[in-house]
Amino acid sequence: MTDLPRRVQINEEGPREGFQIEPGPIATARKIELIDALSETGVSKIQVASLVNPKKVPGWADADAVIRGFARKPGVDYHVLWLNERGLERALDYEGLEMVGSISTTCSETFMRRNTDRGFEQNLQVQRNQIATYKQHGIPVKRASVMAAFGCNYEGEIAVSKVVDACASLIDLAREEGLELEVLSLADTMGWGNPESVKRRVGAVRERWPEKRIGLHLHDTRGMGVANAYAGLQMGVDMFDSTVGGLGGCPFAAHKGAAGNVATEELVFLCEEMGIETGIDLDRLLDCAHLAEDIVGHILPSEMIRGGSLKKHRAATAH
Amino acid sequence: MTDLPRRVQINEEGPREGFQIEPGPIATARKIELIDALSETGVSKIQVASLVNPKKVPGWADADAVIRGFARKPGVDYHVLWLNERGLERALDYEGLEMVGSISTTCSETFMRRNTDRGFEQNLQVQRNQIATYKQHGIPVKRASVMAAFGCNYEGEIAVSKVVDACASLIDLAREEGLELEVLSLADTMGWGNPESVKRRVGAVRERWPEKRIGLHLHDTRGMGVANAYAGLQMGVDMFDSTVGGLGGCPFAAHKGAAGNVATEELVFLCEEMGIETGIDLDRLLDCAHLAEDIVGHILPSEMIRGGSLKKHRAATAH
Numbered sequence: 001m002t003d004l005p006r007r008v009q010i011n012e013e014g015p016r017e018g019f020q021i022e023p024g025p026i027a028t029a030r031k032i033e034l035i036d037a038l039s040e041t042g043v044s045k046i047q048v049a050s051l052v053n054p055k056k057v058p059g060w061a062d063a064d065a066v067i068r069g070f071a072r073k074p075g076v077d078y079h080v081l082w083l084n085e086r087g088l089e090r091a092l093d094y095e096g097l098e099m100v101g102s103i104s105t106t107c108s109e110t111f112m113r114r115n116t117d118r119g120f121e122q123n124l125q126v127q128r129n130q131i132a133t134y135k136q137h138g139i140p141v142k143r144a145s146v147m148a149a150f151g152c153n154y155e156g157e158i159a160v161s162k163v164v165d166a167c168a169s170l171i172d173l174a175r176e177e178g179l180e181l182e183v184l185s186l187a188d189t190m191g192w193g194n195p196e197s198v199k200r201r202v203g204a205v206r207e208r209w210p211e212k213r214i215g216l217h218l219h220d221t222r223g224m225g226v227a228n229a230y231a232g233l234q235m236g237v238d239m240f241d242s243t244v245g246g247l248g249g250c251p252f253a254a255h256k257g258a259a260g261n262v263a264t265e266e267l268v269f270l271c272e273e274m275g276i277e278t279g280i281d282l283d284r285l286l287d288c289a290h291l292a293e294d295i296v297g298h299i300l301p302s303e304m305i306r307g308g309s310l311k312k313h314r315a316a317t318a319h
Numbered sequence: 320m321t322d323l324p325r326r327v328q329i330n331e332e333g334p335r336e337g338f339q340i341e342p343g344p345i346a347t348a349r350k351i352e353l354i355d356a357l358s359e360t361g362v363s364k365i366q367v368a369s370l371v372n373p374k375k376v377p378g379w380a381d382a383d384a385v386i387r388g389f390a391r392k393p394g395v396d397y398h399v400l401w402l403n404e405r406g407l408e409r410a411l412d413y414e415g416l417e418m419v420g421s422i423s424t425t426c427s428e429t430f431m432r433r434n435t436d437r438g439f440e441q442n443l444q445v446q447r448n449q450i451a452t453y454k455q456h457g458i459p460v461k462r463a464s465v466m467a468a469f470g471c472n473y474e475g476e477i478a479v480s481k482v483v484d485a486c487a488s489l490i491d492l493a494r495e496e497g498l499e500l501e502v503l504s505l506a507d508t509m510g511w512g513n514p515e516s517v518k519r520r521v522g523a524v525r526e527r528w529p530e531k532r533i534g535l536h537l538h539d540t541r542g543m544g545v546a547n548a549y550a551g552l553q554m555g556v557d558m559f560d561s562t563v564g565g566l567g568g569c570p571f572a573a574h575k576g577a578a579g580n581v582a583t584e585e586l587v588f589l590c591e592e593m594g595i596e597t598g599i600d601l602d603r604l605l606d607c608a609h610l611a612e613d614i615v616g617h618i619l620p621s622e623m624i625r626g627g628s629l630k631k632h633r634a635a636t637a638h
Contacts, residue, residue, distance in 0.1 A: 195549045196323075222627075222629075223585035227548070227589065229546075230549065266543070274514065303542035309541075313472045
């Protein structure tokens, strides 16, 4: 009936996504505290910071100190986000970061212009330049990200064909540069997705490129995050981005105060309860979610923070 | 691939579930205000109050004034909850209530004792007496509710066979009294469910009684509410209980502060976005969710309250 994977890869993006949207300022030491705590949960990839223009994203003015300050735990890949060559050049200065190149586009040119001041054509040139820089530095390019793949607050409905076209534009670009992408990540940047629209998009992309791994980057703006992840799992998706506590949200997505990404602990609970391995210790992760709430100083949207795991109930009732 | 229904019946339980758990007191007029607003959303069933012992549930000490005070809108069925014959006798005093009998049990005897001071055998006798009272008053008995059908904080895992046994005990009891139940409602009272466990339980009950309608009463304690509803929809479930704003939670379920029921607006969004009719105007319902937050005086767990519907974005981008 379903094609559930046996194991999923979860990319923790809480530090990067979460701290960029908070009115802050949040002390550098506290950002590092959360990253170090996440390193102890079993999560294998953490996006720790954003190397972007501090005038546009003041929450990451201290990215340098955060990146230098956290403890590298063996077995965990630490990533940073960059949006242009300048950010990439900065990233190359650090020790102990996993450098994996990715290229990106969106399904909505209007959103792209608001987010990055680029149109589609200009973006492709930027991505081409970025590939050149990756090559120059020996950085593998594996992932393509497609934002606004489910709908756009500026352009409305996004057709499935646009999602396929967006993927194709990046795959073709990479091939022109002699590269074969491995991962196609579809992002529901503005929370328009529903479980059936996840299935249609994943189905269309898989049918066209059956050899590619598909990832989902889901926001929980309208409470569909976990249901959409479940729909992805049913389609065999085994890679998800998420944020501890449900930190985050996109500062340019025109719905301030709305929920951020799907919460990592809810995704882990969903998977583990259905017998899908994540490699993550849920109770340690819940401690991180409580810590994240303490750091940002307000309630985070994850229900599991208050609901807790089932571990203590199971332990109390084991017989 | 799926067996999604074309239309679902949503039973709005926000007033009854929500006001019983709030530390309160909440003014009677405000309870009535929410019920009257819900009557204008297109929702066809509203559970407006609980006729229980006011010493145990002080939030419903004013049930009489609420039930007498709200405006009956033609086409909407208004229900009240009762747990024993005394409550039922009280309900019979009112005009304009839809009187439909239901009988109930749980899959966890420990939970039953804590919730109602009864064991399984004693409960069956209480249900039998209740059927007698229903008959005496000409009230049809259509629904059986099975609580703690997914897991129990006191007893741990609940086997699928226990769920089937619990349904069988109520169906058999009804048949002994010459009645045929129409609806079997499975409740995830303590938020142990996951989408696959929904499918297993619904599948087992449907296989045994293919002619019965199955309902789901889902709590969102661990953020699985919408995903569990989606799993139910995939199994053809077309009847759900929910609460506006995600009001509620069970005061006896040993996790104070945890999320309540799945939010009606998230369920409506889930359904309508997938082309399943609910008959409910989502934006009017969202107004009710904002009103509910104002009435209880704290943030409710529904993400849609902050995320909003897609209507204004669609209107702005229509071309």
